[in-house]
Amino acid sequence: AAAPAGKGTLRSRSEPSPRAVIVSAFKPTNKPFFVVHIMARSSRRTALAVACLVSVLSLSAAVHGASCSATPLRRDCGYVGIDQQSCEAKGCCWAPLDPNPSNEPWCYYPGAAALGYDVSSKTSSSTGLSLALSLAGQGPALFGQDTADLVADVSFDNDERVHVKISSKSGGEYEVPSSILPRPAGPKTAPSSPLYKFSYTSSPFGFSVARADDGTVLFNTSTTDGARQLIYEDDFRQISTSTDLSEFTTYGLGEHSNSKGFPLAPGTYTLWAKDIPSATPDVNLYGSHPLYVQIDTSGRAHGVFLLNSNGMDVELTDTSLTYRTIGGVLDFYILMGPTPADVVRQYTDIVGRPHLPPKWALGFHQCKYGYTSIYEVEEVVQNYTAAGIPLDTMWTDIDYMDRYRDFTFDPKNFPVSEVRSFVDKLHKNGQQYVVIVDAGIAIANDYSTYTDGLAKGVYVQRSASDSSPFDGRVWPGPAVFPDFLNPTTQSWWKTQVSQFLSSVPLDGLWLDMNEVSNFDNDKAATYDPKPLYHINNGGSHETLRYKGMNVTAVHHGGLTEYNVHNLFGLSETIATRHALEEVTKKRSFIISRSTFPGTGTHAGHWTGDNAATWNDLRWSIQGMLDFNLFGVPMVGSDICGFLDDTTEELCSRWIELGAFYPFSRDHSSIGTAPQELYRWPSVAAIARTVLSARYQLVPYFYTLFADASNIGATVARPLWFEFNTDTSTHLIDAQFMLGSALMVTPVLQEGAKEVTGYFPATRWYSWWTGELLDSRGAQHTFDATGDVKVQVHIRGGSIVPVRDYKAPQTVKSMENNAYGMIVALDGDSRASGSLYVDDGESVGTRARGQYTELSMAVSERSLLSSVTHDGYAEASNKKVDFVSVLGLSSSPRKVKFNGDELPSSQWSFDQSVGRLNVVGLGATLNERFELSW
16 A cells, blocks of 8 residues: 555555555554545455455454563564654554664564463473473464474483473474484483472473472472563574572673673674674674583582574573574483583583694694784794794684685695795694685686585585585685585595695694575575564664575575584585595694584684784683683684784784684784794793793693593583582683683783782682782782783692693694693692593504503592503603692602602702702603602
8 A cells, every 4th residue: 555645644555546445553542543545436445455354354353452561572563764754654563773783673573472382292201201382372372373382301321411392293303413413312211319300280381300309499490470481483492590790690691702701791692603703793703602501609510401503592691591492303312411621521412522632732832813924824833933032833814725715725825835835844843733624615617626525515505495515705706615414525525634634744724604604695595585573683683584594595405504504614624534534544733714513523713803802802702701601622723813913912912912812823814913932022032931831731721621521521611510519700701720820810801910810719829939828718919010920820639730831832742741740739738639541543543442540639648640541652651750749838858759759859848938959760651650748
């Protein structure tokens, strides 16, 4: 209908005469009221008028049957700039929001209150139950047709985990393929001592999981609130749990740079992999991780994992947490903890244990987007050596490629012969070379990677009705995207990797742009349907295809991009790991930008395009801690910042922090000022000091990664992982632990003259001086104007394995250096630790038993090192040569090694800090020994 001059009146286009049907829309109350005038001149027109009347009355009934106040969600009814009068003239609800952090529409369709589902039948066994659910009354039909019948399958998986999966009775919904993320086996017997109590309500259906010992409710979807009822529609699911942020602190739900800190503040957290710089706070970034962890005021922790790869919003308020996902099934795993470490272990039981990286990956890495030639790259390596700064691995961004094509080298600036010669030199020096690989494959008939893939049909297809490859545009121009869900693609990818490495023996691959990123938004828009529910993509409800593929693109097995978008990075990572390990016969090293649960089993992650700002420096800590929760411990941020020019002060502070990232790399963007660590004398001096500490700590780092791979432990962890009952630690995100033994307190403010950190109640010893700080659980302030400002402390009660280091050695060149132990005594003069050693590069060393492991403990002034497993062939050729004991109140009268008194030339005592140093022990790594004092 066209609007005539009369306010609020609609007139038929086909009948310009006033004698046609005229509908007047008035709004005397909160609901629209329609007056229909029929002025017909013929029976045909009378029939038309009656038909129009019926339609209008139906619309009126629909509007009257709905309610603005009952609407649980706001479905956009307006347009940018709509006013209240125009909104209400459309029969829609008008309710401004200020503030409006999630950009919810002010003008929205009315809707009926959701009544949820009722339990209609139940079957049960000792290992779980299955509940048939039926829609209670008329569904709200907010974003599609409500599913009439559902099934809630409940599995008591083991004592620590309960699994609840809600899906349609008829089945057929999309689920994350088990080929990408294998599921744990179901229970065969009932749990013997479950930590949980499961219960449910029948009308409306809801379920709750509580602790068995004290009844504390951890997850509870039972509610009569229509705004939080279970909704299960065509392309929309909603489920909500009650929570209490005054009792629980919440973490996780990545990937985001949260401006309000590591603990999650009330707000909406959107999960949809997107190419957007991590320098952008409070929006969805490169990965999707629907896991959250909560810790209560007593220090007990639990986690909830929703296994769903569709786009979603997760809304956290002071009293509830609500999932709104645009597809898939509601597949929950509730993880009972009760310690934070237990939660991560239980989570990695599901998604897979983290990958053990090659040992050399624990060294320092250097990269820049914008290196103009292999000669410039080689000069950078030489400059690091000349400056006495260790460098294990050199990286190259897309600059090395021939016209930005994957698996090629620029024949002018990066000729293969010169690159190979350069890599050979690196390898002789115990160094490595890693290059980037982008997700988009250039469309070019003179490019064999493209033509081979086209012949084999390995690319994502345009749509269900068009099997031609979906084409977008990235760095090489027009490009297509491999479908890594297709087994043929995986074989083709292995061939490309094999041929690439045969030209240059690379040591790892860096996977970028794999959300995927697509610059051609206009083309994607042609095929992009618009879901009725718009997740808050990009912080402004952007369409799903923005900077990506259209969501109707089709992957192997008929799976649409709509459903598997968030899996692209993981599927590419899996294919790359298999290719690298089959080709090299060594442990793979991969860093991926886009991630999903399970990524850590195959690769590490860097936090993407940060910026050279102090905010980004601080956010890098929360990114590191988040990904350790997500089972991806090999993580770090671009040191000194990727975007914009860094400063001398910022870069010095950043390397002080970044030297203790699990993954430590300096990287910057094209067009920014060079920021290699040797560029400023002050930064170079700091780098030599902090990286010397990192390299001494390689045995400790490697043991932490071995524990992560074996038992699902974290490498970097928040303070509350170790001091969970100390509520003062629950909000801290400016400090972190490395394992259980080291605490890092970096300087994060520009121009700071001092740094303050919270020290939980125990003994702490300065890494730099050995000085004791016996804290009672308080803030402590340190000078930040000296040569090294970052505070690193060893926790009392720890034994930290280290290795002798002579700058600028690499990890590989340290292989003949002696091992040592730093003993930090607690208040009872006790300490303990462990050491894991293997060849550092073979696949499956633990599974084959080809490793050596030591357990160290101190009691009654005696250190005992025991060999708990001895399968590493070279262990007998490695020496444990020195021990440092911190926390002695006085000098010992004598020191004995295996019962024999050592001469005074082999030990010394520093009275100022109470430190005993013992050298020249000469014990082999696989030898039991005892040192007493």
